[in-house]
Amino acid sequence: MIRIPVALPMDSYDIRIDEGGLERLGEYLAELGKVNRALVVSNPVVLRHYGARVVRSLNAAGFETASVTVPAGERHKHLRSVERIYQAALEHRLERSSLIVALGGGVVGDMAGFAASTWLRGIRVAQVPTTLLAMVDAAIGGKTGVNHPVGKNLIGTFHQPCLVLIDPQVLSTLPPREMRAAMAEVIKYGVIWDADLFKRLEQLSSLQRPDGRTLTTLLVRSCQTKAEVVVRDEREGGLRAILNYGHTVGHALESATGYRRYLHGEGVALGMVAAGRVAAALDLWSPEELRRQEALIVKARLPVRWKSDIATEALLLRMQSDKKVEAGKVRFVLPEAIGRVRTGVEVPTEVLRGVLDALRG
């Protein structure tokens, strides 16, 4: 088992990467102190695959356990789904010493975390990610929330988990498109922080389904980067904004298409292509490194342009809801070198419009 500490002053916790670890979830949670009841929040697909294993482990550790599902898919990441969790919390009589277990991808994790942060003004949540994207990113760092029709994650809280348990075995059932989408966030870590990871990704013969050792390396390097950034800037006062690289345009694409067309990672891939081109247009980034980023995104079989039915003006409008807007101006995270980005960059609208138009169609 590999432990990566997220050493926050108030809410310190471990990320545990543990093959077959689902069986030991109850044991790990029992180490964290008094818990009476647990509510497993999942979706129907994930619960069918892994619910019984998790519930068995929680029961064996002495927790009274119930489960509830929210519908699968980004378009269901909204307040009505969270209400189902509150209803289950009520029926299962969750108290302040109770715990929510988020068993699923980032959609489940964000909503279960949000419900935990608001139920009784805050109870504990354990994140048990079952997608690669949630393992490398969403389960760590305490951002929770739901979408609004106008923009991604507009409603949310910061609420750190008490444990992140990664069991890589669950990836055996994850659809290939979801594996590919997750690779966008891994590539993101390479561009924003970890130039060595970026080079390793370039050297791999394929990014489709990494073998066991490679997968462990990608998990460890990604979790370490996320943990380090979160520990330095938990509430996104400054540095943490680097984790939003590719998300300004990515989120705009997701919301402009009703959260139905793109997986989150696909949006991020497209957003990184756009941000990279903006950086090159502003002479912040070399054309050669821009080319290397796009080559890696293509190698991961992720999209590098969007369909012409998405109007540039619609994207520009959506970007006004980005959380990095300051004084009405969108601020971009832009690469300066592989492994280093600059935050808070104001981009002239004509430059942005030119890049977005070129990527359309």
Ligand SMILES: NC(=O)c1ccc[n+]([C@@H]2O[C@H](COP(=O)([O-])OP(=O)(O)OC[C@H]3O[C@@H](n4cnc5c(N)ncnc54)[C@H](O)[C@@H]3O)[C@@H](O)[C@H]2O)c1
């Ligand atoms: N809080 C954060 O810091 C953070 C970071 C990154 C992304 N996110 C959010 O995460 C969400 C995306 O998460 P995601 O990519 O995990 O997508 P997801 O949660 O929608 O899961 C993808 C799909 O895979 C299925 N699935 C999950 N695990 C499976 C398994 N082991 N076997 C078979 N099927 C499985 C699910 O049913 C779902 O349909 C977005 O809403 C994004 O905004 C949050």
Ligand SMILES: O=C(O)C(=O)C[C@@H](O)[C@H](O)[C@H](O)COP(=O)(O)O
């Ligand atoms: O943890 C962070 O901070 C991130 O920005 C990670 C992103 O990958 C993630 O998609 C996050 O949910 C986006 O945050 P938001 O504040 O733009 O909603």
Ligand SMILES: [Zn+2]
């Ligand atoms: Zn993301």
